[in-house]
Amino acid sequence: MSPQRLRSNDPEGMRNRILDAAFVAFVARGYHATAMTEIRDLAGVSGGAFSHHFPSKKQLGLAVLEARVAGAVAQSWIVPVQKAVTAKAGILAVMTAIITELEGRGRVTGCPLNNLALELSGGDGDFQTACAAIFDRWQGALGVELAGTGCLEDAEKADSLAGFVIAAYSGAMAMAKSRQDVRPLRDCRDMLDQIIP
Amino acid sequence: MSPQRLRSNDPEGMRNRILDAAFVAFVARGYHATAMTEIRDLAGVSGGAFSHHFPSKKQLGLAVLEARVAGAVAQSWIVPVQKAVTAKAGILAVMTAIITELEGRGRVTGCPLNNLALELSGGDGDFQTACAAIFDRWQGALGVELAGTGCLEDAEKADSLAGFVIAAYSGAMAMAKSRQDVRPLRDCRDMLDQIIP
DNA sequence: GTTAAAACAGGATGAATGACCTGTTTATAT
DNA sequence: ATATAAACAGGTCATTCATCCTGTTTTAAC
Secondary structure (H helix, E strand, O other): OOOOOOOOOOHHHHHHHHHHHHHHHHHHHOOOOOOHHHHHHHHOOOHHHHHHHOOOHHHHHHHHHHHHHHHHHHHHHHHHHHHOOOHHHHHHHHHHHHHHHHHHOOOOOOOHHHHHHHHHOOOOHHHHHHHHHHHHHHHHHHHHHHHHOOOOOOHHHHHHHHHHHHHHHHHHHHHHHHHOOOHHHHHHHHHHHHHOO | OOOOOOOOOOHHHHHHHHHHHHHHHHHHHOOOOOOHHHHHHHHOOOHHHHHHHOOOHHHHHHHHHHHHHHHHHHHHHHHHHHHOOOHHHHHHHHHHHHHHHHHHOOOOOOOHHHHHHHHHOOOOHHHHHHHHHHHHHHHHHHHHHHHHOOOOOOHHHHHHHHHHHHHHHHHHHHHHHHHOOOHHHHHHHHHHHHHOO
């Protein structure tokens, strides 16, 4: 036979395709509800390549958390708040943006981190650690901004408020997902506007 | 053979045993991560009896939501707040009680409703409707109390605040579960103490 | 007392899942 | 140029899972 030359060895690209497909599927349908074959088909990857990059589902899950979920939190929350003039303005702007985006499309899929954290933190210690680390970085970053941009003097109080902001947002998103309605997020935004100094 | 006489036909008790076992397993490990055989073994029920009472896993899940999760919310949140002198005092007392109880045992399993709602609301419409109904009753009850005990005059504002309280609590519990630490709940309680009029 | 239906027992089954395995191609190092 | 390992293809395999099936016992109706 003639040489195929149809194969393009691109380990990084392959890995990213798998991670992207897994992220979408895990967030939309959940970790346990998603079969490996679904991700494989969605990414258009052979079984051999799949198991070469991710020998087990758990390793794929952990990689999705660290390489995609953490990135989504950084991109949608941490960076915008860091770039804003004040932390309060940044937080409110992020929430407004999320609400607007959700109103655009029909479906509310929820916060990727919260979705996976609640499903996985209970069972496996490694998943729990990974989720907790992302929450920690999120809260840490918001706390620094809240303390740094004049919203709050006390660093400890700023950290507590940051945790509360994340909790309120996460819970509101959970209710919004369950109801398929953005109203909980709007109410949350209005409340945070009143609360954050 | 002699008549067995070891069977005690008790449909209601059998159904309750299954629901109890399923509730524990679903909340602790999640819906999809729990196998039917686990529940069957935990409840000590034969396959025939099991499929007689709950022909499918989905029907069992819906029954757990309506018969156990809704009850847990009513018992741990709605009734205590209704009995309290003011809604604010009731809400803070409930949170204090939950924090104290969580500190007693080692493990934070999370809010039953939030755990299941986030896992199931995305995929199936029936689950989503069932979860949303429980959230609605929860928010409705808290809203009535907040409006009725002098905390807030405007009924619509009271409803929004009720939703925010539930969101903040749910999110704080999610973080507490992920971190296996009650601090998010303590911070949440302190914040709600400042916020609720 | 007879009949019908509900309540239960215990096992069987087909489908689906996660992991694995053998081969082939491409890149890298020497 | 050659050896070695990584990257990839395609299929298999054991296991687990949810459901269903046949048969027995209890309850209820008439």
